[in-house]
Amino acid sequence: MVVQYLAFVIFSAFAIIGAAMVVWSRNLVHSALFLVMSLFGVAGLFILLSAPFLAAIQVLVYIGAIAILIIFAVMLTRSMTAIREPFNAQSWLGAVIGAVLFVALVAGMILPVWGWGSLPTLPQSDVVGTTRDIGIALVSADGYVLPFEVASLLLTAAMVGAIVIARED
Amino acid sequence: MNILNQWGPIGLFMVFAIVLPAAPILVAAIFAPRKPNDIKLQTYECGVETVGDTWVQFKVQYYIYAIVFLVFDVEMIFLLPWAIAFNELSFFAFGAGFLFIFLLTDALVYAWRKQALEWH
Amino acid sequence: MASFLTTLLVVAIVATTPLVLAIPLIWIERKVAARIQDRLGPNRVGPWGIIQPIADAIKLIGKEDITPAGTDKVVYNLAPIVAVASVVLMWACIPFAPNLIGVDLEIGVLYIVSVASLGTMAIMMAGWSGNNKYALLGAFRVVAQLVSYEVPLVLSLLIPVLLAGSMGMQDIVTAQQGMWFIFMAPVAALIFFISAQAETGRAPFDLLEAESELVAGFNIEYSGMKFGLFFAGEFVHVLTNGVLIAHLFVGGWWGLGVSAEGGILSNVLGLIYLVIKTTIFYFISLWLRNTLPRVRIDQLMNFNWKFLVPISVANLVITSLLLKISQVAGFAVDLTTNASFTAALPMTLLLLGGNIALILGVIAIYGFNIRRDRVQEEAQAEAIAHAPSH
Numbered sequence: 001m002v003v004q005y006l007a008f009v010i011f012s013a014f015a016i017i018g019a020a021m022v023v024w025s026r027n028l029v030h031s032a033l034f035l036v037m038s039l040f041g042v043a044g045l046f047i048l049l050s051a052p053f054l055a056a057i058q059v060l061v062y063i064g065a066i067a068i069l070i071i072f073a074v075m076l077t078r079s080m081t082a083i084r085e086p087f088n089a090q091s092w093l094g095a096v097i098g099a100v101l102f103v104a105l106v107a108g109m110i111l112p113v114w115g116w117g118s119l120p121t122l123p124q125s126d127v128v129g130t131t132r133d134i135g136i137a138l139v140s141a142d143g144y145v146l147p148f149e150v151a152s153l154l155l156t157a158a159m160v161g162a163i164v165i166a167r168e169d
Numbered sequence: 170m171n172i173l174n175q176w177g178p179i180g181l182f183m184v185f186a187i188v189l190p191a192a193p194i195l196v197a198a199i200f201a202p203r204k205p206n207d208i209k210l211q212t213y214e215c216g217v218e219t220v221g222d223t224w225v226q227f228k229v230q231y232y233i234y235a236i237v238f239l240v241f242d243v244e245m246i247f248l249l250p251w252a253i254a255f256n257e258l259s260f261f262a263f264g265a266g267f268l269f270i271f272l273l274t275d276a277l278v279y280a281w282r283k284q285a286l287e288w289h
Numbered sequence: 290m291a292s293f294l295t296t297l298l299v300v301a302i303v304a305t306t307p308l309v310l311a312i313p314l315i316w317i318e319r320k321v322a323a324r325i326q327d328r329l330g331p332n333r334v335g336p337w338g339i340i341q342p343i344a345d346a347i348k349l350i351g352k353e354d355i356t357p358a359g360t361d362k363v364v365y366n367l368a369p370i371v372a373v374a375s376v377v378l379m380w381a382c383i384p385f386a387p388n389l390i391g392v393d394l395e396i397g398v399l400y401i402v403s404v405a406s407l408g409t410m411a412i413m414m415a416g417w418s419g420n421n422k423y424a425l426l427g428a429f430r431v432v433a434q435l436v437s438y439e440v441p442l443v444l445s446l447l448i449p450v451l452l453a454g455s456m457g458m459q460d461i462v463t464a465q466q467g468m469w470f471i472f473m474a475p476v477a478a479l480i481f482f483i484s485a486q487a488e489t490g491r492a493p494f495d496l497l498e499a500e501s502e503l504v505a506g507f508n509i510e511y512s513g514m515k516f517g518l519f520f521a522g523e524f525v526h527v528l529t530n531g532v533l534i535a536h537l538f539v540g541g542w543w544g545l546g547v548s549a550e551g552g553i554l555s556n557v558l559g560l561i562y563l564v565i566k567t568t569i570f571y572f573i574s575l576w577l578r579n580t581l582p583r584v585r586i587d588q589l590m591n592f593n594w595k596f597l598v599p600i601s602v603a604n605l606v607i608t609s610l611l612l613k614i615s616q617v618a619g620f621a622v623d624l625t626t627n628a629s630f631t632a633a634l635p636m637t638l639l640l641l642g643g644n645i646a647l648i649l650g651v652i653a654i655y656g657f658n659i660r661r662d663r664v665q666e667e668a669q670a671e672a673i674a675h676a677p678s679h
Binding site: 003004047050052057060061064065066068069072073076131132133134136138139141145148149151152153158159162167 | 262
């Protein structure tokens with residue numbers, strides 16, 4: 001159990017610190033690389049939740065495709081040494097609202113499940129779904145077959161949209 | 170715990186995978202000579218001095234390839250569980266997978282016809 | 290505690306194996322390349338030049354590590370480490386014998402592909418951190434190539450997963466007990482081989498790191514051991530591809546005298562069979578590298594998106610259709626339980642027939658297109674030749 005707690009702390013740290021540095025870092029490419037670190041943390045958290053398939057997909061699609069897309073977009077649209085100084089007169093208001101929202105979200109997630117006094121435990125479940133279960137659920141008529149097909153339509157729409165926007169005429 | 174049995178060693182693997190390549194670099198850092206001078210430190214540009222900021226021309230083709238790859242990547246991760254559960258699928262489920270593949274082939278044909286896959 | 294130590298030992302051995310294997314690989318590369326080009330290759334340093342790679346390694350360690358000004362130090366140093374780490378991590382999941390495997394993950398094949406996609410990120414990091422626009426340009430092209438060829442790679446990888454009904458590597462190898470998958474899906478094997486060759490940036494797809502083009506591409510600014518690490522990583526990646534093909538299509542450690550339960554004899558024989566099969570595929574890869582001319586970048590992309598991807602999608606559709614038909618008609622065999630050669634034969638013949646039909650169809654369609662293009666070209670040439678030449 002100790003190892004799992006330790007792993008949980010490490011992966012959460014990756015995810016949170018990575019996400020924080022994405023926003024704080026001055027260099028856009030550094031932000032993209034910190035995003036990769038954050039996604040790694042999320043993949044680790046998936047493993048801790050007994051979802052290795054999702055963890056591998058996280059690495060394959062998010063880090064192997066989406067992060068590369070983001071880095072392409074960042075590198076292709078500005079010069080390599082661009083550093084931007086944020087200038088925003090209402091940044092204090094944004095900070096206050098952000099902090100209030102954060103506290104509200106965290107309280108809304110933790111309190112209903114664990115109450116005020118108990119120590120949070122890692123979720124354990126006896127029923128561990130395998131990839132085969134995911135496969136059957138995805139295409140069975142009383143499963144998720146409709147979202148499955150709608151997802152393919154969504155992907156088609158995304159591709160068509162990207163091509164239409166990117167074409168020269 | 171089942172996860173720990175399988176993924177604990179993978180965690181150890183990651184540690185080794187990072188330490189093992191780092192070792193020769195550290196050894197080289199200790200043993201290699203270090204004589205920096207201005208000319209050696211300049212960016213390489215076939216022997217000519219660099220002029221101006223380093224930037225790359227925006228070529229939309231890279232972006233299109235990445236997007237088409239992304240769409241196909243997501244398609245593949247949907248098809249993987251389908252392929253694993255294949256033996257137990259009814260014809261309906263099997264047909265659902267077919268429809269999925271057909272819709273994405275449609276997208277590929279669109280990209281082909283609109284000449285989005287050409288390298289200019 | 291004891292089990293932790295044994296795990297640590299196993300992990301250490303399996304993690305060091307690819308890097309240790311990189312050393313004889315360098316020698317094999319150079320000797321084979323030399324012999325194909327009708328010359329001798331390294332033969333001075335030690336008998337038959339065997340000590341040459343060690344001399345190369347010592348030389349690379351001793352070279353000055355020139356880090357150009359303006360580079361991003363952290364990313365610059367991290368890139369070769371991530372590149373090699375992604376290759377080493379692949380070996381965690383590869384079975385060497387019925388009982389010898391690092392970790393038999395349930396999602397073995399998907400894990401290997403995911404880790405391979407980390408290598409793409411490493412190249413992006415390498416190209417950008419050098420603060421050199423040619424390195425960045427080279428890196429973009431490499432990443433575009435790697436990313437494009439990953440599509441037919443995973444699509445053709447779906448076929449052994451489909452046939453074996455599982456993503457675990459040991460499961461896929463055990464399912465080939467009766468019949469190797471290459472007989473059931475030759476088109477998939479071929480596409481996987483070609484895509485793997487392109488994924489590692491090997492000729493004929495080595496446009497991007499070719500020594501005579503773009504001055505070695507994304508690793509312009511690397512010198513010394515970091516450059517050596519990229520190089521070693523690439524060689525080990527090619528070897529890993531050979532091992533993967535051996536496992537996915539040619540039966541891995543199956544052979545005469547190997548039983549799935551294990552035992553000393555099975556393990557040793559299995560290892561030997563695996564080494565033989567991997568060497569054959571590695572040699573074919575080297576053979577292609579040294580004989581075929583390089584393709585242009587637009588030919589590269591067209592080949593992938595207009596040829597390999599449609600064929601692999603069609604292959605997937607045909608194979609799954611035939612597999613389902615054979616299941617419904619009753620002569621399909623559940624390959625994960627021990628299937629013998631004769632039991633798997635009818636399904637094999639059906640799938641083989643489907644593959645051959647696909648190949649003939651592809652040849653017909655592309656032949657028709659090429660013939661039509663040539664007829665058009667000839668008509669144009671005739672029109673120009675008969676142009677008014679008063």
